[in-house]
Amino acid sequence: MSASDIAIVAFFGALTIVAGRRVPLLWRNQTTMYDRVPSGWLWSAGAWRAVVRSGPVLTCAMPIWVAAIMIGPLVPAHHWAGFARPWWYVVPAIGVLLVGLALFGSIVLINRPKLLVPPHLRGERGVLR
Numbered sequence: 001m002s003a004s005d006i007a008i009v010a011f012f013g014a015l016t017i018v019a020g021r022r023v024p025l026l027w028r029n030q031t032t033m034y035d036r037v038p039s040g041w042l043w044s045a046g047a048w049r050a051v052v053r054s055g056p057v058l059t060c061a062m063p064i065w066v067a068a069i070m071i072g073p074l075v076p077a078h079h080w081a082g083f084a085r086p087w088w089y090v091v092p093a094i095g096v097l098l099v100g101l102a103l104f105g106s107i108v109l110i111n112r113p114k115l116l117v118p119p120h121l122r123g124e125r126g127v128l129r
Helices: 003-027 045-053 055-074 087-110
Strands: none
């Protein structure tokens, strides 16, 4: 692993640990940390609420992405369709990324699927609704 790979894994690993400790509190509505829009937030208050609603999905997907980054250098190089790793590694890694981004976008834009949104935030409208 290169120094940049280690830095990326360390950053996202730490972010996953911090977020993983906060998501149960958000899910049970036991924290007010996310109620106020941070002063450095560049978009609307509705966009902040949308990102907060999608937090659990991102927190679940992040360890999988970190694992893919960590395992990548251990997988033998094999050029396949322009990728430097074999298909059995590339396809699931990209698949998890795409599913995670699709769920994130769905929750942000239309607040669906409700099962993945914290219970006290399920009644909120999405950015497009």
